[in-house]
Amino acid sequence: MHIIHGRARRGNIYVCEASGPCLLxxxxxxxxxxxAAIEAASAIGAGHVFVVMLGNAFPVNVLNQLxxxxxxxxxxxATANPLRVIVVEDGxxxxxxxxxxxxxxxxxxxxxxxxxxxxxxxxxxxxx
Amino acid sequence: MHIIHGRARRGNIYVCEASGPCLLxxxxxxxxxxxAAIEAASAIGAGHVFVVMLGNAFPVNVLNQLxxxxxxxxxxxATANPLRVIVVEDGxxxxxxxxxxxxxxxxxxxxxxxxxxxxxxxxxxxxx
Amino acid sequence: MHIIHGRARRGNIYVCEASGPCLLxxxxxxxxxxxAAIEAASAIGAGHVFVVMLGNAFPVNVLNQLxxxxxxxxxxxATANPLRVIVVEDGxxxxxxxxxxxxxxxxxxxxxxxxxxxxxxxxxxxxx
Numbered sequence: 230m231h232i233i234h235g236r237a238r239r240g241n242i243y244v245c246e247a248s249g250p251c252l253l254x255x256x257x258x259x260x261x262x263x264x265a266a267i268e269a270a271s272a273i274g275a276g277h278v279f280v281v282m283l284g285n286a287f288p289v290n291v292l293n294q295l296x297x298x299x300x301x302x303x304x305x306x307a308t309a310n311p312l313r314v315i316v317v318e319d320g321x322x323x324x325x326x327x328x329x330x331x332x333x334x335x336x337x338x339x340x341x342x343x344x345x346x347x348x349x350x351x352x353x354x355x356x357x
Numbered sequence: 358m359h360i361i362h363g364r365a366r367r368g369n370i371y372v373c374e375a376s377g378p379c380l381l382x383x384x385x386x387x388x389x390x391x392x393a394a395i396e397a398a399s400a401i402g403a404g405h406v407f408v409v410m411l412g413n414a415f416p417v418n419v420l421n422q423l424x425x426x427x428x429x430x431x432x433x434x435a436t437a438n439p440l441r442v443i444v445v446e447d448g449x450x451x452x453x454x455x456x457x458x459x460x461x462x463x464x465x466x467x468x469x470x471x472x473x474x475x476x477x478x479x480x481x482x483x484x485x
Numbered sequence: 486m487h488i489i490h491g492r493a494r495r496g497n498i499y500v501c502e503a504s505g506p507c508l509l510x511x512x513x514x515x516x517x518x519x520x521a522a523i524e525a526a527s528a529i530g531a532g533h534v535f536v537v538m539l540g541n542a543f544p545v546n547v548l549n550q551l552x553x554x555x556x557x558x559x560x561x562x563a564t565a566n567p568l569r570v571i572v573v574e575d576g577x578x579x580x581x582x583x584x585x586x587x588x589x590x591x592x593x594x595x596x597x598x599x600x601x602x603x604x605x606x607x608x609x610x611x612x613x
Contacts, residue, residue: 251591252598254578267593277564278413296552299545302560304430308405315454316444318573319585326571326583329447331404335379336466337395342380347391424552432558436533443567443573443582455582457575459532463507465523470508 251276253297259284275323308329379404387412395440401442403451504520507532515540529570531579 235271253270261346266282273280279301288307291357306312312341316323338346381398385391394410401408407429411419416435423429436438438459444451466474496513509526513519522538529536535557539547544563562568566587572579594602 250598251588252594253590253592254594254599254602257589262513271593273587276566276585277459277562277591292430293425293427293502296430297549299549300563302552306405307428307430310404313447313452315452317583317585319569320587322569322585324569324571324583324585326591327445327451327452329404329450332449333381333402333404333451334381334399337381338372338383342378343382345431346382361572411491420558421553421555424558434533435556435558438532439576441578441580443580455573455580457532457573457578457580460577461530461579462509464509466510467525469512470506472560474510479515 257282273316273323275316275325278325343349360407385410401444401451401453403444403453513538529572529579529581531572531581534581 253267255263255267257266260289262282262284266280269282270278270280281291281295282318292304292307296304305314305325306328312331313329314325315327316328317326381395383391383395384397387406390410390412394408395411398406398408407421409423420432424432433442433453434447434456436458440459441457442453443455443457444455509522509523511519511526513522518538520539523574524538525538526534526536537547537551546565549558552560561570562584564586566588569585570581571583571585573582
């Protein structure tokens with residue numbers, strides 16, 4: 230079992246795919262981010278996995294659209310946190326089994342933290 | 358790799374979230390179930406994971422709605438069975454890689470069991 | 486941790502389910518494929534997991550419909566590749582934690598491979 234560390238970066242939308250012909254397929258509109266997506270998908274090194282690097286956008290802006298793509302089975306994460314991808318290797322193949330997304334919880338929200346959260350969500354326009 | 362055991366409990370709907378500020382965010386309408394959800398999410402201890410404790414409702418009543426929430430990537434299970442959550446830990450982070458939901462199959466359905474199943478589904482109103 | 490090898494086969498649609506009463510529930514219209522689905526689900530041996538064997542159809546023809554089934558949490562893969570299913574066992578239960586779908590990428594697409602891909606997608610009717 231391998232743990233691959235990475236960090237999401239800002240930019241436009243990029244996709245890398247590792248499929249049947251065993252090439253990392255890639256497209257994008259920003260060279261640096263396209264390279265970052267290729268690097269992440271290469272590090273993962275699993276078949277039928279894709280990486281999207283987002284910039285000037287939040288995952289919530291595209292997540293439901295990605296989930297409804299007819300070639301997409303599942304989405305492991307959508308995050309701006311440092312990310313570790315858990316990969317299992319067997320023979321000439323590798324598969325993602327999960328991710329470690331950011332840090333473990335450090336405590337339970339109390340009333341003060343709840344008020345702060347509601348204020349933050351209102352500031353973001355998430356809550357009325 | 359850790360295996361965390363638990364059991365779903367009946368009640369209303371509760372959500373615990375472990376996100377960026379590393380607090381378990383929680384809300385609910387029943388104290389006992391809210392505590393159970395906090396306890397489950399604390400035991401899992403992974404970032405960007407949520408727990409919903411359902412009462413007087415079945416997962417099928419809410420699963421598609423949860424899947425279509427724009428912040429939700431994937432759902433690991435929806436069950437009333439005893440549940441074991443498989444967690445990988447690395448540094449200060451943890452991630453869920455899967456679940457063991459109930460028991461392994463003990464056999465293959467035969468014609469008699471198939472008739473029983475159809476009768477049960479008709480009783481539940483699942484099948485005409 | 487177990488790694489179960491298998492290969493998708495052609496045919497009509499088949500479903501095996503391993504649920505509460507711990508029987509592999511199955512249905513289908515082709516005996517050989519129904520047996521293949523039972524064999525795959527038995528080898529996986531996990532609760533609340535299903536296997537669909539497709540014939541004369543592609544996963545993209547049914548994937549979004551399967552994702553929107555109200556009893557379905559997640560789909561691990563949709564593939565014609567040789568498939569390895571990663572299973573964790575604990576006590577009397579087993580759970581799928583991921584899959585190894587085909588082979589790892591062997592390189593990064595260059596301009597020549599990109600032109601070939603676009604030609605292939607146009608041939609399939611995927612791209613104008």
